[in-house]
Amino acid sequence: MRTVKLQAPAKVNYRLDVLRKRPDGYHDLRMVMQRIDLCDEIAITLHDQPGIQVTCGREGVPDGPGNIAWRAADALFKISGKQAGVSIAITKQIPVAAGLGGGSSDAATVLMGVNDLLQLGLSEERLMEIGVKLGADVPFFIFKKTALAEGIGEKLSPLDGLPAAWLVLVNPNVPVSTAWVYQNLQLTTRQNEYNIPRFCGSIAEICAMLSNDLEAVTIRRFPVIQEIKERLLSVGASGALMSGSGPTVFGVFADEVAARNAAAVLSRAGEWFVTAVKTL
Ligand code: ATP
Numbered sequence: 377m378r379t380v381k382l383q384a385p386a387k388v389n390y391r392l393d394v395l396r397k398r399p400d401g402y403h404d405l406r407m408v409m410q411r412i413d414l415c416d417e418i419a420i421t422l423h424d425q426p427g428i429q430v431t432c433g434r435e436g437v438p439d440g441p442g443n444i445a446w447r448a449a450d451a452l453f454k455i456s457g458k459q460a461g462v463s464i465a466i467t468k469q470i471p472v473a474a475g476l477g478g479g480s481s482d483a484a485t486v487l488m489g490v491n492d493l494l495q496l497g498l499s500e501e502r503l504m505e506i507g508v509k510l511g512a513d514v515p516f517f518i519f520k521k522t523a524l525a526e527g528i529g530e531k532l533s534p535l536d537g538l539p540a541a542w543l544v545l546v547n548p549n550v551p552v553s554t555a556w557v558y559q560n561l562q563l564t565t566r567q568n569e570y571n572i573p574r575f576c577g578s579i580a581e582i583c584a585m586l587s588n589d590l591e592a593v594t595i596r597r598f599p600v601i602q603e604i605k606e607r608l609l610s611v612g613a614s615g616a617l618m619s620g621s622g623p624t625v626f627g628v629f630a631d632e633v634a635a636r637n638a639a640a641v642l643s644r645a646g647e648w649f650v651t652a653v654k655t656l
Pocket of ligand 1: 438442445471473476479552554
């Protein structure tokens with residue numbers, strides 16, 4: 377039996393523009409995606425008995441075939457024609473249904489991990505093609521770089537040179553369904569004139585791009601998100617934004633001490649999940 381332990385990082389969106397609704401029901405997006413060092417742990421064990429087992433033990437996350445990690449392994453076995461036995465144990469650290477891409481990252485990590493363990497030899501590009509069928513954010517976690525993501529999230533190009541930042545994540549512990557947010561989004565016909573800079577040299581430039589078209593939808597349902605944004609700014613964040621479809625909000629800080637101090641202040645009330653993280 378061979379076991380590997382892998383880290384599946386979360387992401388935030390520095391920017392999320394919804395450009396248009398497509399005939400297939402998805403939306404064309406333009407996003408700036410950044411990985412952070414808040415990670416789930418994925419332990420993958422190969423064994424002789426064929427079949428896939430997934431255990432997670434976190435409320436709100438299914439074990440077995442309902443788990444996106446199970447579907448990732450299943451897709452890989454079907455495509456490669458290899459029927460091995462694999463057990464996947466997920467230790468969740470990333471809040472669930474939180475706009476942090478936790479499920480997508482778990483799936484990407486299983487695709488890459490099983491590809492390596494079984495020496496399937498599938499290219500990164502092929503893994504991304506398999507991944508996008510599991511979830512629109514999965515290819516980004518296989519890409520493993522800060523990225524401009526277009527299409528439904530699968531057209532990725534690297535954004536080099538963004539400075540490392542410290543972020544404080546605040547999650548008010550209300551799960552938000554991504555599907556619900558898109559159903560309640562009212563698209564305007566406004567032209568998005570903003571050009572995403574290919575190079576950002578400073579924290580101020582990161583803050584200048586912060587914008588999320590989904591934020592207003594989620595804030596209408598959960599006004600606490602607006603309150604969290606204001607609290608983050610009041611404890612020293614240079615900018616604050618909801619990530620993905622929410623409800624997690626992140627504040628941007630220039631250094632670790634400022635971020636940890638802010639996280640300590642916001643943790644005091646005890647009702648929110650608060651943590652300081654570094655960009656990857
Ligand atoms: P995104 O930012 O990509 O929209 P999210 O962070 O909002 O993702 P997830 O944490 O990925 O959302 O979870 C969405 C749903 O997927 C949950 O309702 C959960 O039950 C289900 N799910 C299935 N497998 C997993 C997994 N491995 N981790 C988290 N959620 C999972």
